Amino acid sequence: MRFLDSVNKVMHVDCIVIGGGAAGLMCAATAGYRGRQVAVLDHANKVGKKILMSGGGRCNFTNYTIEPHHYLSANAHFCKSALSRYKSADFIELVERHGVSYHEKTKGQLFCDNKASDILNLLLTECEYAGVSVTTQCSIEKVAKISDKFHLQTSLGQYTCDSLVVATGGLSIPTMGATGFGYQIAQQFGLACTPVWASLVPFTITDKWQPIVNELSGLSLNVRVTCNKQSFSDPLLFTHRGLSGPAMLQISNYWRPSDSLLIDFYPDGDLAEQIKTWRSQGNKSELKNLLAMLLPKRFVESWLPDGEGSRAVNQYSDADISRIAEKFQRWRVTPSGTEGYRTAEVTMGGVDTQGVSSKTFEAKTTPGLYFVGEVLDVTGWLGGFNFQWAWASGFCAGQYV
Structure with missing residues (x-):
């Protein structure tokens, strides 16, 4: 009443x-x-x-x-x-x-x-x-x-x-x-x-990766991210401050300060095997051009060190291929933190x-x-x-x- x-x-x-x-x-x-x-x-x-x-x-x-x-x-x-x-x-x-x-x-x-x-x-x-x-x-x-x-x-x-x-x-x-x-x-x-603490929230990156992350700001691509035995396959978005997008928001529920993230930019395949297939076919295209058929060209060019992808694919050794595939499929990064409650969707x-x-x-x-x-x-x-x-x-x- x-x-x-x-x-x-x-x-x-x-x-x-x-x-x-x-x-x-x-x-x-x-x-x-x-x-x-x-x-x-x-x-x-x-x-x-x-x-x-x-x-x-x-x-x-x-x-x-x-x-x-x-x-x-x-x-x-x-x-x-x-x-x-x-x-x-x-x-x-x-x-x-x-x-x-x-x-x-x-x-x-x-x-x-x-x-x-x-x-x-x-x-x-x-x-x-x-x-x-x-x-x-x-x-x-x-x-x-x-x-x-x-x-x-x-x-x-x-x-x-x-x-x-x-x-x-x-x-x-x-x-x-x-x-x-x-x-x-x-x-x-x-x-x-x-x-x-803030969760379902973007990460900030301030270490050696920050210039590359900033350069790629606005680019989105599908990834698989893993942290503390939990994985999500969703889009990642590079931002001026770090990493966002559904994949990052999801994994933020499981991330704690000082934890690293393991990110696979080619989650639906084995990149090393794909490069070896191109090589076995006698393909003479530059590796970076072939990778750009699988991943955004802007991302490929930023992710490969200068000159790393400029050789014909048939010139790469197994060791070269393993190193490059690791870079794309097992990127380990430790966020400096998150954007906090300012942008967090939940607490x-x-x-x-x-x-x-x-x-x-x-x-x-x-x-x-x-x-x-x-x-x-x-x-x-x-x-x-x-x-x-x-x-x-x-x-x-x-x-x-």
């Missing part, structure tokens, strides 16, 4: 959701449909900013194939329950019910045909149907639990509620308003937080899930306190997995708040 204490000017609702992002709006709508009076409070000037900028403005809202191994957490089993109870097919059904057209881009990744705002409008429409109030430019100044109610002092006045949902996200993209407020609330109520780590129920998302230390979405120590791969975690965790918590 919702009422205003006219004497103390305190607004009371059944449930307050702090954060109007994907998980928060999903949770609010779900709870609202249960007859709960729900208020979403967000400190930004509008909700869903990360939704709007995601997927190049088209929002990669889920993936056809969602499995627990697509997620990283100190508690690997935590995500299983929610992902099994709210599947990608459930959100796709919601998308179709709202008439949002979409397409599969690659590897099961689903994007809006039109704009990411279609997904945000869907969520806001669901909240409207469910009677949820959404308030922006409302900063939370203090949270306390007194007796069985939560008391919030905000920039717009005082609120109380029976259930409090923290859906504040992580630290990624601070220009969108990201803060560590959710971690502060967790710690205030006795929950631990695991270390956090790795967060509220320790050991202190949260995987069924209800309620904090074990504090009845009535819930955590959903990115604020938790659950991080998905690139490709719609983090949005599906937002939908699933928000929906499941919404059944109980």
